[in-house]
Amino acid sequence: MKEYRTIAQIAGPLVFVEKTEPVGYSELVNIVTADGTIKRGQVLDTSDEIVVVQVFETTAGIGRDSGIRFTGETIKMPVGKDMLGRILSGGGKPIDGGPEIVPEKRLETTGAAINPYARAPPADFIQTGISTIDGTNTLVRGQKLPIFSASGLPHNDVALQIARQAKVPGSTEEFAVVFAAMGITREEANYFMADFEKTGALERAVVFLNLADDPAVERIITPRLALTTAEYLAFDLGYHVLVILTDMTNYCEALRQIGAAREEVPGRRGYPGYMYTDLASIYERAGIIKGVKGSVTQIPILTMPGDDITHPIPDLTGYITEGQIVVNRELHRKGIYAPINVLPSLSRLMNLGIGKGHTREDHKKVSDQLYAAYAEGNDLRGLVAIVGKDALSDRDRMFLEFADLFEDRFVRQGLYEDRSIEETLDLGWDLLATLPEEQLVRIDRELIQKYHPKYRKQAQG
């Protein structure tokens, strides 16, 4: 392989190489430094005159004397069945002291788009055991449902609880977990690892760790390696894979860093104009394929800078993913776990996975009614602050109390409390029963007579 020593410029994570033979776009590049270390990179721009290489590791040590080798192929990821139970670096190298991965296949990391026609619609309800997710923001297999959080909130606990408890009721198939950490601290990583080990989840997990002190540019490939692995496990081996990506905010920061180094015209808040397309190339790698056994379900986690849901990162994410679970600071301050605010949360695929044959026939209507009643009660809190409780009508007072009750009983649950969907829905009915029956305008009479605790008691008594 030819080695070039024609570096013209090094700027941040980018190396500009001159006078090369034709080099392919997106090709994998090895850079050999004077002390013999090999660093990896990828071609970002190629022409007769100059080739721009993005280096995935620190550019420290790279100089005019470094050799550049163009490998002639795009980045490929070796994958194999024995990846389960392994811990890899953000660049895909084993860091658990174990042997190298025995590759059964080498796959492109960019991942081609699934033909929309080949996709099967997600319809299998995943029970996470968390009422605010199962009841009002249901997750289904093949969905991408991010957790929008902010610094200082227990999003990691929520993600872990999902990873621990997620199952499809009535199905014996197990989830495999692919966990990709991007720029999280060692401490956070240890927290995840300890929980995986404790619950035995590690045996059926593949972990990619790019920690806070690892090169930022490596974060660009970490989620792609993780998803390539997930797709292999799902579509080649037939596993149902749950992918947890944390923290996507760090990924976007890395993207911005490269954009700035390339002197691109920045978009909103300095993030590159192609961030939507770039994020889509990650988030869209979830789903089910007709006639293929496995599935990829994604739970990306991102921290909203300054709790701002309109920040470009959560904003663009929300446009690609199928909803969002929003972790809320006020609930957290009230000491409620899991502090999920159902009002801005949403699962776009919920209706595909609930109802008769999936969960229970009353699910949709109960969920709508809970939502509406809580929203109304929550709105009234603002009013109470101005006029005081006494000025409220009886009806308003009822909804106000409902909102408190909802948070205290429906939202609040234990870190290890695994509620079945029946328990969640029955709990919902118990809360709705505190309101007069004629206020339940979103539920048809038939369902009320079948599930309302009042009629149930009558039926039993």
Place this chain on the structure above:
Amino acid sequence: MKKGKENGAQGALKRISGPVVTAVGLDAHMYDVVKVGNEELMGEVIKIQGENTIIQVYEDTAGIRPGEPVENTGLSLAVELGPGLLTSIYDGIQRPLEVLVDKMGNFIERGVSAPGLSHEKKWEFVPTMKAGDDVKAGDILGTVQETNIVHKVMVPPRSKGGKIKKISGGSFTVDETICVLEDGTEIAMLQRWPVRVPRPVREKLNPDIPLITGQRILDGLFPIAKGGTAAIPGPFGSGKTVTQQQLAKWSDAEIVVYIGCGERGNEMTEVLTEFPELEDPKTGRPLMERTVLIANTSNMPVAAREASVYTGITIAEYFRDMGYDVSLMADSTSRWAEAMREISSRLEEMPGEEGYPAYLAARLSEFYERAGRVVNLNETSGSVSVIGAVSPPGGDFSEPVTQNTLRIVKVFWALDAKLSQRRHFPAINWLNSYSLYLDALNEWYDREVSPEWNPLRSWAMGVLQKEAELQEIVQLVGSDALPDEEQVTIEVARMIREIFLQQNAYDAVDTFCPMSKQYDMMKAIKHYADLARTAQVGGATPQQVVGIKSKNELVQIKFTKDYEPALDKIRKDMEAEFDAMRAA
């Protein structure tokens, strides 16, 4: 059409930067389609600069090197039009996705081309013209029963026309000649049309017929005319997609073209699986039989996303030319604009607002201007109604795509995340939405629904507006402090919102509400309001008036198919209750 391959010189690649590549030594015209690299990836010329030709490539360019060949086809980006369009599912450049699955499996690989129409399938052509007839461009030569829709085979719009020498019925592929003119011109069923050029029409008509959608807030309060343009902006999670799908399913256009532009794969799949299963309420046949779907998901190549809206509207215009009413949904035009922005930034063009290219407004208005109700070249009349979704980042309506769209479209359905959080669906804000077609459509409503409808709508809008004002007072002093009359206004507004405006897309009955039922429902609410007013004049307290029990049954009317008897009963019960109140 432009000259053929003989003039299309061969060039070589010079630079590759993502979806934008530069070639040298290529003799090309703007928007010529070129084949890029050894794998012959499809691309389109978007800029010519000195000896450099800049090309946007519709497929992934990984691995392509400088020096590889580029070949000019000499043709513009065009779609194939003819029998076989209906029921098809295409990507942004009219490659049938179903065929692609057969050719390259479950994932979209590159370098595979597939024609938009099947060139093998035979169609039964029935001529409606005969030898000796004079025809001109656009004239209908005959028909093909494509699905339950009759496909009209037309003389291509750029043909000179002439006298028919020979025309024959029978079984033909789209390429075979079905008609020969005296001057020797052979006409086949297949037409090719460049997507960036509008198909010609004789005359544009005024928008005075509404597109009935069966959605109460749309038909009732903010109607769109056939051939009109509407925008649905909405922050994410406000139910935009569901609203658009409802429109596709229920609007009374004969043909539906749905463009999933930069959309989610799973949601596209929902459309792809739901449409074939959906029954057309008018024919009992699958809805898919009158639908063309274009799916270019967010992770499919960005240049093909840019082309997808043009592909869609060209297909829509083709059906309009046959005399059909077509509704076109573009979801989302913001993704389309972002594709423009991405390509523009790769071209290192001077950016306009927020990095969008300076020609953003021009492109948007060119696109929406292709909507309209028209008299076609063949004297039939047809329409293309365009409903574009915009996705303003952070729900900020002041951003360039939303602002430029609002300057063009006549209807605005303001989706509101607050409403959807309260599970008020469709989450269309009745205070911020508008329709500029109301005046043009008044006459139609008078004639087809009832002369009472227009005053009824004004009354409802008035109540809702009044409620908004009153709510501000309530926020400050509580509802008890309002005058008696206004307390009832608040209740009536609540009824309009919960009974009339809220509509459940997932309920078998409520998902489509005919105009006559909308009228009956609104009239019943008004009836209550009138009774309440009379009772109050007679000295009834707001509590008594609001406490009328039978009015609570009105909400059930939505979910009842044969609702008239039930509605009659409620009306009588309400009157009886008010009578009883007066007696007491």
